[in-house]
Amino acid sequence: MIVQRLAGRLGLSELAFVAIVAGLAVLVPLANLTMPEGSLLHVSNASVVLFGKWMCYALLALSLDLVWGYCGILSLGHGAFFALGGYAMGMYLMRTIGTRGVYGNALLPDFMVFLNWKELPFTWYFFDWFGYAALMVMLVPGILAFVLGWFAFRSRVTGVYLSIITQAVTYALQLAFFRNDMGFGGNNGLTDFKDILGFQVQAQSTRAALFALSALALLGGFAAAKAIVSSKLGLVLVAIRDAETRTRFIGYRVEHYKLFVFVVSAVMAGIAGALYVPQVGIINPSEFSPANSIEAVIWVAVGGRGTLVGAALGAVLVNAAKTWLTAALPTLWLFVLGALFILVTLFLPRGIVGTFGAKFLGRRGTK
């Protein structure tokens, strides 16, 4: 019933998005696993991982669009939620290594043995159990967003001040995670994963499955976000974005709405990070880097904020350009990224989908 209600509200570009992502979730693994190498239809192993990363980035962009595009909260620290979800998954992957580590310690991950630690820190308890780790993937970013949002929104911190605070939070976390005594692998982070739920992380079938799961997570994130923005609550979010004081004076407690959408968004970003880590095989403090969060903002701006599908599209397009350019002209990439942001702001302020796809967006897309 919910599916039906949602489908009735989708516009052409949204239906296309759902069809394409669902199609990729099936076809990419098939083409990778069943087509012979050298065939035109074969998708290489490296491409599966690359596409899987893009799916995770698209989900991160979607989560950012939910708060920025619809509620006007420009978070410059969304990478922190992504990274925290990634670390939670990474901790599960570390604990499943067990005796196969270099030091063969059944309980302690290698870096702890190397640091001469004798006991597992309490933060690592239960992470050998996947269900607990999966819960933490959502809970840790969610709680951070709740605490941060609680104080910031209640004190009516808005606009650029809020952006700066979120940026500072991700930077502070980066510095904290760099420290060895934080107990999360310091500089090197977590890596050398062996298996996930009993499947070898390196195995091609596992990678194909992870890709498919990432695509499904993107679809799930889209469905959740679309359900939120097309509800009456979605109307309130846009009302807050466009006229916060007016919204307050007709009786909506603005800070509660912001808090709700901020937490939902952080949880989505955390899930994206958790799917990302087993595919790339490593998580380290550089994922908290402020530049990462800013890059995510650029994806959303390029694709079109307040459109959801645009955010996902922007993430894929910009990362495709990055993959190609960092190989072809590595020194130019950052200039291109900067120029892209300026050009989009000047000439396509509503992004690709906002400009060209608005009439295909269906009910309650952006104007």
Added chain:
Amino acid sequence: MNAGRTTDALLYLDGVSVSFDGFKALNQLALLIAPGEMRAIVGPNGAGKTTMMDVITGKTRPDTGDVLFDGGRHDLTRLDEATIAELGIGRKFQKPTVFESHTVEDNLRLALKAPRSVFPTLAARRTAEEKARLDELFATVKLDAQRRTQAGGLSHGQKQWLEIGMLLAQDPALLLVDEPVAGMTDAETFETAELLKRINRTHSVVVVEHDMAFVRELGVKVTVLHEGSVLAEGTIDQVSADQRVVEVYLGR
């Protein structure tokens, strides 16, 4: 709760002072609005009209004084904007403020009296009752033809009416209306006066306005503010004959 300060007034302000960096925006202001009353508040720029609205709606906390609502049942100085709005005080801003990227209908729908907290709003469905209320409102503010128009595309006067419609949608006991006819044509001004009179049949209204012709058109009791306190009160003829009012307005 507020024993000893009982009053029959819908809105009761007494001894209210607010200062910003030493500037006294309100100075021992006292004002009583009876249930069902419509009152016009006039005064030159800087007389404290908007600050008074801010105090009543919870945007600004007064330094001293009592601000009581609904026969003294609620102390407005302790409540925030959203709570005060839910108690039944609606406010229209000087500059028309509507949700520009929503349709006119969605603007009114958001303002309709309904649970305001997050989860009921997330689960809210369109109901027949809601539609009936909306139809009623559209008839009152005469924007039926613009129902599906984006509010950003309305004319200035239409936005003013939409905002008044949004106030009505909340069904407040008291409407505070800040300069409703600023920037309106004569015909629109007349329409607005009629609209406010119609509204006043079922709601109490406080209108802040510069336009004397409009205030005369309303034909209600007038309060003149000057330097944050009440200078004169009475019919429009009485106050415009008052020597001090003439001085303040003409700067003599």
